Amino acid sequence: MARRYSIFRLVGEALRGHRRWEPAWRDPEPKPSYDVIVVGGGGHGLATAYYLAKNHGLRNVAVLEKGWIGSGNVGRNTTIIRSNYLLPGNIPFYEWSMQLWEGLEQDLNYNSMVSQRGVLNLFHSDSQRDAFVRRGNAMRLHGVDGEFLGRDDVRKLIPMADFDNARFPIRGGLLQRRGGTARHDAVAWGFARAADRLGVDILQNCEVVGIRRERGAVVGVDTTRGFIASRRVGLACAGNTSRVAALAGLRLPIESHVLQAFVSEGLKPLLPCVVTFGAGHFYISQSDKGGLVFGGSIDMYNSYAQRGNLPTVEEVCEEGVALFPCLSRVRVLRSWGGIMDMSMDGSPIIDRTPVDGLYLNAGWCYGGFKATPASGWCFAHLLATDQPYVAATAYRLDRFATGRLIDERGAGAQPNLH
Amino acid sequence: MLIPCPHCGPRTHEEFTYLGDATPRRPDPADPAVETAFFEYAYIRVNPAGPHRELWFHAAGCHAWLVVERDTRTHTITGAAPAGRTESSS
Ligand SMILES: Cc1cc2nc3c(=O)[nH]c(=O)nc-3n(C[C@H](O)[C@H](O)[C@H](O)COP(=O)(O)OP(=O)(O)OC[C@H]3O[C@@H](n4cnc5c(N)ncnc54)[C@H](O)[C@@H]3O)c2cc1C
Numbered sequence A: 001m002a003r004r005y006s007i008f009r010l011v012g013e014a015l016r017g018h019r020r021w022e023p024a025w026r027d028p029e030p031k032p033s034y035d036v037i038v039v040g041g042g043g044h045g046l047a048t049a050y051y052l053a054k055n056h057g058l059r060n061v062a063v064l065e066k067g068w069i070g071s072g073n074v075g076r077n078t079t080i081i082r083s084n085y086l087l088p089g090n091i092p093f094y095e096w097s098m099q100l101w102e103g104l105e106q107d108l109n110y111n112s113m114v115s116q117r118g119v120l121n122l123f124h125s126d127s128q129r130d131a132f133v134r135r136g137n138a139m140r141l142h143g144v145d146g147e148f149l150g151r152d153d154v155r156k157l158i159p160m161a162d163f164d165n166a167r168f169p170i171r172g173g174l175l176q177r178r179g180g181t182a183r184h185d186a187v188a189w190g191f192a193r194a195a196d197r198l199g200v201d202i203l204q205n206c207e208v209v210g211i212r213r214e215r216g217a218v219v220g221v222d223t224t225r226g227f228i229a230s231r232r233v234g235l236a237c238a239g240n241t242s243r244v245a246a247l248a249g250l251r252l253p254i255e256s257h258v259l260q261a262f263v264s265e266g267l268k269p270l271l272p273c274v275v276t277f278g279a280g281h282f283y284i285s286q287s288d289k290g291g292l293v294f295g296g297s298i299d300m301y302n303s304y305a306q307r308g309n310l311p312t313v314e315e316v317c318e319e320g321v322a323l324f325p326c327l328s329r330v331r332v333l334r335s336w337g338g339i340m341d342m343s344m345d346g347s348p349i350i351d352r353t354p355v356d357g358l359y360l361n362a363g364w365c366y367g368g369f370k371a372t373p374a375s376g377w378c379f380a381h382l383l384a385t386d387q388p389y390v391a392a393t394a395y396r397l398d399r400f401a402t403g404r405l406i407d408e409r410g411a412g413a414q415p416n417l418h
Numbered sequence B: 001m002l003i004p005c006p007h008c009g010p011r012t013h014e015e016f017t018y019l020g021d022a023t024p025r026r027p028d029p030a031d032p033a034v035e036t037a038f039f040e041y042a043y044i045r046v047n048p049a050g051p052h053r054e055l056w057f058h059a060a061g062c063h064a065w066l067v068v069e070r071d072t073r074t075h076t077i078t079g080a081a082p083a084g085r086t087e088s089s090s
């Protein structure tokens, strides 16, 4: 088992020339059966396994990942964490996640580079100001921090922004100081290592290709590494949920879409916080290495290809330069895409399914990274107790039939608009 | 992606607005199982990884609704035809 990381350990290993570090998690052979199987080794699946072991004492647990852990969205996102939501079902959940982020690194004994550098949402018109004030008030009523900044306060944070842009002048912003960023793949690795230390088997290159049922209840999964028995199976396979759920005959209120992200060459410190552009859909932060990490809207059409098209690249870069003209000659180093479950109301699902023993964690759209700790916590609670955790009771699968939708955008059943 | 519009020729997909899967059909309101039928029509999608028949609107062109056949794994487009009565009512 991997030993604890500490400053003493680091010094000790350094003196021995760093030759004795052991792998951060084991690479075990699949056992014939487990108490719980989690399908998908992204952030949510690994966090689920960790909290199953830690909070519920379930250690005979496996995470099945078709590729390598972190190869999905958890390693592809723009790393923004925040809890600045508006609607009742969402605010308590995302705030619970924010609170878990705040103690996560100590809990996991892993440096996930959680940085509460603040998330600043800019507004550009009087009506947008009113909408942001409403959101800020909703947050504060729920005990979440939110601060209204006038134009001069915003200028102190990002003096290089184009305040007097003829079409999109910056009038102010809504700032959540507790929001920020976390190192995305280190979140996957931290949860993986901590789960492994508690006995969870992380099985990579193990794709689920069938879900076996007897008399309507799950008895196990067929994988590329053979059949593995379990009466409780949780799906956390963001982007591919429709395909995996179809193995059990389910059809879901989800479409798969591609979102692109970008990183620039390294620059000297420029952006003190995460900034979002209110006149379009654009968000940007600066990584600790100096690269600007940014993105915009999804590509708008159904996709399972982990790459997007050029019009989105052009639009995202145009938005960035409209907001910060000084970026016009900065070079983009890389861009990539990830496939996400876009749900029909833009909110996630953490619930049982009509198949006994099969549970669903899905529909995270492009905001699921910030949800990672709470999603794992709530899904573990559901898998262990068959009851929803209190912060996630609104995320029901049947809400689309009953009309209890959680539609922050007000866009309706049009997934590409959420 | 270039969409071969039957009226305008091959055009970049930027000129189009995407609606989504072209297969759901608006149910008959007289159907006895009308609630389930409308729920599925509005919310449930097959979401295939592979060939997909989907509705695109040529907003910056001829203003026609098209049914485009595209592979969601590769973005390869294999055809585009004017949407018929059934699709355009969806
Ligand atoms: C470009 C981009 C930017 C984003 N930016 C942000 C952001 O700034 N803030 C934010 O909060 N969210 C963001 N998101 C969303 C966030 O990344 C996702 O919602 C979240 O990571 C999804 O949960 P996950 O980590 O478990 O997913 P993933 O890491 O995708 O995990 C799912 C795993 O399931 C595996 N899998 C699939 N099928 C099978 C199978 N049959 N058998 C076994 N394993 C299988 C996949 O290989 C994958 O590893 C962004 C997403 C993208 C793509």
Ligand SMILES: [Zn+2]
Pocket: B005, B006, B007, B008, B009, B058, B061, B062, B063, B064
């Ligand atoms: Zn046309």
